Amino acid sequence: MNQSSILDFRSGTFFAPIMVLYSNDLEQIEQRLQEKIASAPDFFRNSPVLFDLSELNENNKKIDVAALVSLLRQSGLFPVGIRGGDPAQEKQALELSVPIDSGRSRNDAILPEVKKKDDAVPQVQAVIREAVRAPAMMVTQPVRSGQRIYAASDLVILAQVSAGAEIMAEGNIHVYNTLRGRALAGVQGDTAARFFCLDLQAELVSIAGIYKTSEDLKDAPKKKPVQIYLRDQALIIEELN
Amino acid sequence: MARIIVVTSGKGGVGKTTTSAAIAMGLAKRGHKTAVIDFDVGLRNLDLIMGCERRVVYDFVNVINGEANLNQALIRDKNCNQLYILPASQTRDKDALNLEGVGRVLEELSRDFKYIVCDSPAGIEKGANLAMYYADDAFVVTNPEVSSVRDSDRMLGILASKSRRAELNMEPIKEYLLLTRYDPDRVESGEMLSLDDVQEILSLHLLGVIPESKAVLNASNSGIPVILDEKSDAGQAYADVVARYLGEKRPLRFIDSKKGFLRKLFGGK
Numbered sequence: 001m002n003q004s005s006i007l008d009f010r011s012g013t014f015f016a017p018i019m020v021l022y023s024n025d026l027e028q029i030e031q032r033l034q035e036k037i038a039s040a041p042d043f044f045r046n047s048p049v050l051f052d053l054s055e056l057n058e059n060n061k062k063i064d065v066a067a068l069v070s071l072l073r074q075s076g077l078f079p080v081g082i083r084g085g086d087p088a089q090e091k092q093a094l095e096l097s098v099p100i101d102s103g104r105s106r107n108d109a110i111l112p113e114v115k116k117k118d119d120a121v122p123q124v125q126a127v128i129r130e131a132v133r134a135p136a137m138m139v140t141q142p143v144r145s146g147q148r149i150y151a152a153s154d155l156v157i158l159a160q161v162s163a164g165a166e167i168m169a170e171g172n173i174h175v176y177n178t179l180r181g182r183a184l185a186g187v188q189g190d191t192a193a194r195f196f197c198l199d200l201q202a203e204l205v206s207i208a209g210i211y212k213t214s215e216d217l218k219d220a221p222k223k224k225p226v227q228i229y230l231r232d233q234a235l236i237i238e239e240l241n
Numbered sequence: 242m243a244r245i246i247v248v249t250s251g252k253g254g255v256g257k258t259t260t261s262a263a264i265a266m267g268l269a270k271r272g273h274k275t276a277v278i279d280f281d282v283g284l285r286n287l288d289l290i291m292g293c294e295r296r297v298v299y300d301f302v303n304v305i306n307g308e309a310n311l312n313q314a315l316i317r318d319k320n321c322n323q324l325y326i327l328p329a330s331q332t333r334d335k336d337a338l339n340l341e342g343v344g345r346v347l348e349e350l351s352r353d354f355k356y357i358v359c360d361s362p363a364g365i366e367k368g369a370n371l372a373m374y375y376a377d378d379a380f381v382v383t384n385p386e387v388s389s390v391r392d393s394d395r396m397l398g399i400l401a402s403k404s405r406r407a408e409l410n411m412e413p414i415k416e417y418l419l420l421t422r423y424d425p426d427r428v429e430s431g432e433m434l435s436l437d438d439v440q441e442i443l444s445l446h447l448l449g450v451i452p453e454s455k456a457v458l459n460a461s462n463s464g465i466p467v468i469l470d471e472k473s474d475a476g477q478a479y480a481d482v483v484a485r486y487l488g489e490k491r492p493l494r495f496i497d498s499k500k501g502f503l504r505k506l507f508g509g510k
Binding site: 141160162165178180 | 392394395398399
């Protein structure tokens, strides 16, 4: 189709060891780390690592993130994330280009606060967000039976999607034509993803893994523009007026 | 440079070889030097439909392997001296073909011919892929029933993504629909998909509708492309197809039920 061959975004998960810290004594940490690495040098060589400070912060043990990051790097590890840090630690981490793992960060409200205090931080954040969210993918040709399209973003299709075709997007899906194939929006679990199409004759529609097959879609409006979204773990199909 | 046409469908038995023979003959009859190639290695049929099976000495695979040159393998048609047939090998299989070899043969033919018609085997495997890879135009042959339509749709996806034109980011293959074995009476009674039903799913440029016709089987058995049977409905429909492909405007024929017409006329049962 019309995607260029220079790059594309694919979804994927990768595994990284999470280093949970119980002590803020850098010397002790370094010693223990060297022992661990010596026990499995192949495993740890150039390995990404995420460090978890939640235990420390719960016990009010402060640690200097800059020193920790430099210690990890000296040991041949690549810190790729911080988890459970306090606002100051997270800010420090971002300045060192270590992203925040907000999935389990206990304080999600931190980010806007940080934004107000310091200009440098939002800049880094903006870069990270941009990298994660690719621009919407646009398809102008019909998607034929047997073709699969994956968008790590929103997906906009201007032509028909045939039965036996499969379109997937991490974000919203728009089909400005008839949809006869399978459509999966929010495939990485985005429950806010929505789905729009002009004529719903789909074999299957799914948002964040919650799906309906054509059997369940029998009563849905035909030959009319609809939107589909999730409410209370259920797909709501609504005619657009 | 020749224009390379692939006649394809995905599904078998829908009329690819009949169509290849008919349109190749139709183009040649209009004075365009045309070659028709049988890509169905191992299940060669085109020579039968063209009535030249007794004159096959060398075949497509021989030419690809350098065991014969093109002029030795090409068979001049007995009805039209502008038409040449390159038969498939019956003793080999699709693995005897390769992309580079097919490309070489097509390039050599391109120097001399105006149109090259590639008769694709059924399926979406190697043989079908090689037949369509170098194409400029695709005639997608479809019967008015759901499985054929689905398979054609699949083939269209492959044309759009795996052809040379797609890979080189050139202007895409021009895709045309040819609806064959159309029986207006059965459409009327709801046993068959209508032209509109098919077009709703495929939305392609329609080149023509070929009615289900006894003339087709007769033509196959006697080895004379049906387009030469100018009195037959199928023959006329193919002549229309060729004319439309060459840019003429022709009204669609053979799509209305005769029974329906009579019923309307006499207010029948």
